[in-house]
Amino acid sequence: MSARKVPHILKLSAKEQKEFVNSFDVVLCDCxxxxxMFSFPLPRTGEAVNALKDDGKRVYFVSNNSQRREEEYVNKFTRIGVKDVQADHIMYPAKSMLYYIKKHNIKQPVFSTCSADGNxxxxxxGVDVRTLDVKEGVRLSNLEEITEPKQKMGAVLFDVNLDINYVQMTAATRYLADSDCDFLFGAPDPTFRLGKGPFLPTIHDFYLILKRLTGREATIVGKPAVLLGEILKDVYKLDDPKRCLFVGDSLDVDIPFGLNCGFQTLLVLSGCTPIEEMWQASAEDQPHFYADSIADFIELYANISRKA
Known part of the structure; x- marks a missing residue:
């Protein structure tokens, strides 16, 4: 299907702007x-979240990044001025894994290749997490002994971990040879780059190796999996998905996630997606609305106030 004209929230008529903000009660926002950005704040984003909260919106944050501690997330939100931010208002793969393990009574222990913070x-x-950190030199002569499963694992957990290595991948492959061992994957983002630099390997590339070697499909608990949407609906009591607005910067992760979960979607151009990519996408892959930044809500609310 050919692309359609996606409306910018600040180019809506006064009536449409008011209808837009009245069409949702909950905002689910990527980070x-x-x-x-990874290394610096974006202008007035905290102020924009506060404007949404002042309008009575419930705001939650949904990230695919488990490389930060929960306390670090809270501190980052506090530093950019978001008021009343609480740790349980932030969802990321380590927390959705925890939810899934408990809800489905996954047997323990589990073998994790996740980051130290995620573990x-x-x-x-309350999860019995086992890891494999090898200090000695690894050779073909001792690889089998080092990676041999010492006991049955209830699951292999796989997520973003910049310290992942060959030995851990080998051990994960061997645990997954047990058909009773579940396989959970956090953030399957297909692309990653630092700023405007070249595309870099992602943990999804490593997942594809495990998938090829084991023939196992992982249960994905991060964006864009619909399962994460079901977790959010349960945790945050989201009774009507159409009354939720998902705000993200990725056309290949955030927007499909929001669309597949039945949320309204808003693409912001402050991150990884250039506007040309949005216009080139097919109609079914485009967001409902777009903005230059989430900070556009500040001007949007000012417009509504002037017209009131």
Missing amino acids: DGVMW DVLRRG
Whole structure:
């Protein structure tokens, strides 16, 4: 289907702007590329979230990044001026894994190749997490012994971990040879780049290796999986998905996630998606609305106030 003209929220008529903000009660917001970039904040994003909250909107944050501790997330939101931010208002793969493990009574222990911070979230939630950190030199002569499964694992957990290595991948492959071992995957983002630099390997590339070697499809608990949407609906009591607005900067992760979950979608151009890419996308892959930044809500509310 050919592309359609996606409306910019500040180019809506006064009546349409008011109808737009009245069409949702809950805002689900991505973090990297929307609230901040990896290494620096984006202008007035905290002020925009506060404007939404002042209008009575419930605002939650949904990230695919488990590389930050929960306390670090809260501190980042506080530093950019978001008021009344609470740790339980932030969802990321380590927390959705924890939810899934408990809800489905996954047997323990589990083998994790996740980051240290992600493993800490799981352990604090009561999960018996096992890892494999090898200090000695690894050779073909001792690889089999080092990676041999010492006991049955209830699941292999896989997520973004910049320290992942060959030995851990090998051990995960061997645990997954057990058909009773579940396979959970956090953030399957297909692309990653630092600023405007070249595209870099992602954890999804490593997942494809495990999938090819084991023939196993992982249960994905991060964006864009609909399962994450079901988790959000349960945790945050989202009774009517159409009354939820999902705000993201990625046309290949955030927008499909929002669309597939039945949310309204708003693409912001402050992160990884250039506007040309949005116009070139087919109609079914485009967002409902777009904005230059989530900070556009500040001007949007000012417009509504002047017209009131």
